[in-house]
Amino acid sequence: MSSPLRLGVNIDHVATLRNARGGLHPSPVSAALLAQKAGADGITIHLREDRRHIKDEDAKDIKQAIDIPLNFEMAATEEMVDFAIALKPNACCIVPEKREEVTTEGGLAVAGHEERLKPLFDKIKQAGIRLSLFIEASEDEIKAASALGADIIELHTGTYCHAETPADKAKEVEKIAKGARLAQSLGIEVHAGHGLDFDTVGPIAAIEEMQELNIGHFLMGAALFTGLEEAIHTMQAKMAQARKSGS
Numbered sequence: 174m175s176s177p178l179r180l181g182v183n184i185d186h187v188a189t190l191r192n193a194r195g196g197l198h199p200s201p202v203s204a205a206l207l208a209q210k211a212g213a214d215g216i217t218i219h220l221r222e223d224r225r226h227i228k229d230e231d232a233k234d235i236k237q238a239i240d241i242p243l244n245f246e247m248a249a250t251e252e253m254v255d256f257a258i259a260l261k262p263n264a265c266c267i268v269p270e271k272r273e274e275v276t277t278e279g280g281l282a283v284a285g286h287e288e289r290l291k292p293l294f295d296k297i298k299q300a301g302i303r304l305s306l307f308i309e310a311s312e313d314e315i316k317a318a319s320a321l322g323a324d325i326i327e328l329h330t331g332t333y334c335h336a337e338t339p340a341d342k343a344k345e346v347e348k349i350a351k352g353a354r355l356a357q358s359l360g361i362e363v364h365a366g367h368g369l370d371f372d373t374v375g376p377i378a379a380i381e382e383m384q385e386l387n388i389g390h391f392l393m394g395a396a397l398f399t400g401l402e403e404a405i406h407t408m409q410a411k412m413a414q415a416r417k418s419g420s
């Protein structure tokens with residue numbers, strides 16, 4: 174029997190929509206509270222260096238408002254580490270960030286960058302915040318994450334979601350499953366996310382070692398048509414079904 178699988182809901186794009194007109198509507202805090210009411214197991218936000226969606230005040234207001242864990246995505250910079258230590262989220266998920274990208278395009282390069290990353294990661298851990306690293310499911314990256322004391326790895330599912338043929342998709346699922354097994358054997362909690370939707374979530378949810386999926390863009394789009402609660406319930410049902418049937 175595999176362990177329960179949590180759903181973290183990423184609400185960045187509520188802030189994207191609000192920022193399109195300025196002002197206060199729609200409110201990311203209201204979205205976080207609605208996701209919590211719908212049964213989300215956590216809220217994820219990404220405070221980007223250019224503040225294109227979530228703003229500093231949003232992060233503070235959301236942290237204050239919710240009773241479920243906050244997963245705070247951020248770049249590995251001194252500024253963000255200091256902000257995170259003051260915010261005290263449940264976990265900091267370190268992501269790569271380039272200003273010109275539309276979204277987070279690949280996993281964080283940990284292997285080979287240990288010297289720069291270690292002091293930043295140590296500060297996060299010393300503040301009692303769980304360290305999560307958003308990485309590709311490669312043996313080198315997972316071992317490097319382990320050596321740096323990651324509590325969690327979030328495996329990047331973007332390549333899987335964008336794969337065009339069933340064979341390519343199956344290859345990516347196997348890579349993610351293998352990475353999940355390795356991480357668990359090293360004592361690291363395994364999460365995954367990026368690009369997941371109702372059609373792609375099943376095979377990732379079925380990976381036994383998987384403990385949490387973080388999903389945003391698709392859920393917010395679905396919410397426009399069905400409301401956020403129904404979108405979350407449908408996603409949870411698909412995750413539970415995949416968990417039960419193993420695919």
Ligand code: PXP
Binds near residue numbers: 183266268277327
């Ligand atoms: N996990 C991480 C680390 C991300 O950067 C993102 C995108 O912000 C997600 C999960 C959610 O991806 P999506 O919005 O495509 O569901």
